[in-house]
Amino acid sequence: MNITSAEFIKGIRGADPLVYDGVSQAAFVGRSNVGKSSLIAAVTRRNNLVKVSKTPGKTTEINFFHINRKFYLVDLPGYGYARVNPAEKEKLKKLIIWYLTEANIRPKIVVLVLDVKAGVTTFDEQMMEILRDQQHPFVVVVNKTDKLTKKDLATQLKNIREAAGDAEVITTCAVKAGGANDLLKKLSDFI
Numbered sequence: 001m002n003i004t005s006a007e008f009i010k011g012i013r014g015a016d017p018l019v020y021d022g023v024s025q026a027a028f029v030g031r032s033n034v035g036k037s038s039l040i041a042a043v044t045r046r047n048n049l050v051k052v053s054k055t056p057g058k059t060t061e062i063n064f065f066h067i068n069r070k071f072y073l074v075d076l077p078g079y080g081y082a083r084v085n086p087a088e089k090e091k092l093k094k095l096i097i098w099y100l101t102e103a104n105i106r107p108k109i110v111v112l113v114l115d116v117k118a119g120v121t122t123f124d125e126q127m128m129e130i131l132r133d134q135q136h137p138f139v140v141v142v143n144k145t146d147k148l149t150k151k152d153l154a155t156q157l158k159n160i161r162e163a164a165g166d167a168e169v170i171t172t173c174a175v176k177a178g179g180a181n182d183l184l185k186k187l188s189d190f191i
Contacts, residue, residue, distance in 0.1 A: 001188035005068055006044045011061030013095060018064055019105055024071040026187050029096060030113030031123055032078030035143045039113060039172060040065070040075055042180040043187070050075065060084075060092060062099055071191045074099075074107065080123040100130055109190040110138040111183070116145050116156050116171075120163040128167070139186050140164045146173040 012018060028036045037050040037059065049065060063075040076099060077092045084092070099105055110131055114124055131138045142160055145153060161169050170186065172179030 001068075001184055001191070003044050003046075003067060003184070005066075006046050006049050006073075007066050008049065009064040009066050009072070011063045013061050014098070019062075019099075019102075023066075024191050025074050025105075025107040026071060026109050026111065026191060027074040027076055027099070027107040028111045028113060029076045029100070029127060030078060031080040031115065031118070031121060034078070034113045034115045034118075036075060036078065036113050039111075039141065039143055039180075039183070040073060042172070043184050044073070045180075060088070062095065071108070079127070080121065097130065100136065101134055107136060109187060110136045111141050111187075112138055112167075113141045113143055114160060116142050116153065116160075117147055119156055120160055125163065128164070137190060138167055139183075140167050140169045141179075141183060142169060142171045144173060145171045145178065 010018065028040060030036050040050045041047050044065070044067065050063075059075060059077045061077065065073040065075070067073050076096050079093055079096055100110070112124065112127055112131065114120060128138075128140075140160065142157065148156060157169070157171065168186070170179055170182050172183060
């Protein structure tokens with residue numbers, strides 16, 4: 001797939017007609033600070049499309065980006081480690097779960113982004129359980145692979161693959177755009 005257009009449509013914090021307009025959706029989900037925004041920028045090859053922050057937890061809405069006037073890339077807020085108060089953290093968690101469990105929202109694919117150093121956290125295990133329970137097709141993307149030695153990377157990937165079970169695992173480095181083409185190809189298989 002060649003991305004010829006990408007535009008931010010809007011951010012939502014609950015039910016909105018946009019979610020139900022019939023346009024295919026590919027959702028990105030993961031812990032805060034795993035590099036979801038950087039990964040979306042790498043996949044779309046548009047550095048100014050998504051706001052990338054060094055402070056975890058900056059995404060507080062479900063952000064919709066219209067790609068090739070064909071489908072939405074959906075950037076969900078991060079879960080787990082976020083520099084927000086507990087009440088706001090709980091709202092974000094409920095927003096993510098609402099999106100993934102609302103019967104009328106059926107993303108074509110969900111991209112679960114992990115930080116290679118952190119591996120699969122309890123939150124990530126819970127997310128995989130939700131995705132399987134809801135029968136969402138998903139792929140696990142292991143980001144920041146440039147942060148480890150080859151030996152440590154091999155060990156982490158082995159552990160992540162075991163935890164991911166039958167889900168496909170793709171390795172990426174959003175900062176260097178490594179693996180972005182593999183992820184783009186996977187998205188095009190579903191959209």
